[in-house]
Amino acid sequence: MERTGAGSGLPPVDVTALIRTELPRLTGSLRKVGEFVLADPAAVTHCSAAELGRRTGTSQATVTRFCQAVGLDSYQHLLIALAQERGRGEVSDWGTAEIGSDISPDDGLERVVAVVGSADLRAVQQTIDRIDLDALERAAQAVARARRVDVYGVGGSGAVALETEVRLFRIGCAVRGWTEVHAAATSAALLTPADVAIGISHSGSTRETIEPFELARERGATTVALTADARSPLARAADVRLISASSETSFRTGSIGARHSVLVLIDCLYVRVAQLSYARASASLTLTGHIAGQHAVPSRRPR
Numbered sequence: 001m002e003r004t005g006a007g008s009g010l011p012p013v014d015v016t017a018l019i020r021t022e023l024p025r026l027t028g029s030l031r032k033v034g035e036f037v038l039a040d041p042a043a044v045t046h047c048s049a050a051e052l053g054r055r056t057g058t059s060q061a062t063v064t065r066f067c068q069a070v071g072l073d074s075y076q077h078l079l080i081a082l083a084q085e086r087g088r089g090e091v092s093d094w095g096t097a098e099i100g101s102d103i104s105p106d107d108g109l110e111r112v113v114a115v116v117g118s119a120d121l122r123a124v125q126q127t128i129d130r131i132d133l134d135a136l137e138r139a140a141q142a143v144a145r146a147r148r149v150d151v152y153g154v155g156g157s158g159a160v161a162l163e164t165e166v167r168l169f170r171i172g173c174a175v176r177g178w179t180e181v182h183a184a185a186t187s188a189a190l191l192t193p194a195d196v197a198i199g200i201s202h203s204g205s206t207r208e209t210i211e212p213f214e215l216a217r218e219r220g221a222t223t224v225a226l227t228a229d230a231r232s233p234l235a236r237a238a239d240v241r242l243i244s245a246s247s248e249t250s251f252r253t254g255s256i257g258a259r260h261s262v263l264v265l266i267d268c269l270y271v272r273v274a275q276l277s278y279a280r281a282s283a284s285l286t287l288t289g290h291i292a293g294q295h296a297v298p299s300r301r302p303r
Helices: 015-025 028-039 049-055 060-069 075-091 109-130 133-145 156-170 181-189 207-218 254-276 278-288
Strands: 149-152 175-178 196-200 222-227 240-243
Touching: 015 028, 015 075, 028 049, 028 060, 049 060, 060 075, 109 254, 133 196, 133 222, 133 240, 133 254, 149 156, 149 181, 149 207, 156 175, 156 196, 156 254, 156 278, 175 181, 181 207, 196 207, 207 222, 222 254, 254 278
Parallel strands: 149 175, 149 196, 196 222, 222 240
Antiparallel strands: none
């Protein structure tokens, strides 16, 4: 897993989002430490590793192992990342430090809008901060020159796969979004090294997406994964990985909370592909730009 944050040379990331992603893999005492950090990250910044071990009923060694398990170099790295995250929340308009992410049945609509909007803005900014520009460039280069592009996704990610198809199709790419595993696998089996397969899964563990994705790689196609989990099976099967953040709130967890940040990645990929295939993209947009207007119903304004 790529190291993040302090001392790594990479932009700081939301360490609580990282821990939340890794938590399902943790068991026993490691999970207890993770749950404590998520429940009260501010308190953790004032604890030594030994103190955190006492508070969680574990040990200093367990706290160190927890940090390593979630991809951090040390406990000091965790403290720095938590402090950076808290600082970003205090000085930015998109932070949720003051607003929080919980919505109760009795909350008014004003709070609902504030929480949802803040969470989405935060996830978008986190995704932008952590974009691997080299990976994005490699993905765009592959898509721009591809003979054919397959996009796999089911459930909520299936909607994103179809949206990806719409974007790339408009600029002249031979692209198809597949949301049913049998059809996806059939298409994957027909790919060649001249093609690209894009797999979209928030968890990176959806079997119906991984199966055609791995088959596409076996056929020699360049594989691009869009996921929130850099250590997931989908990410491990990819030649190129693009990692999104999540904007979870009450009633919006998992892929629903991550939808906006994934679409940011898709938009960046789409625009870069359009740049790299400028003549084709411009010609395609020119030939199709009038179609929506021709099908618009004239408005009837009162005289």
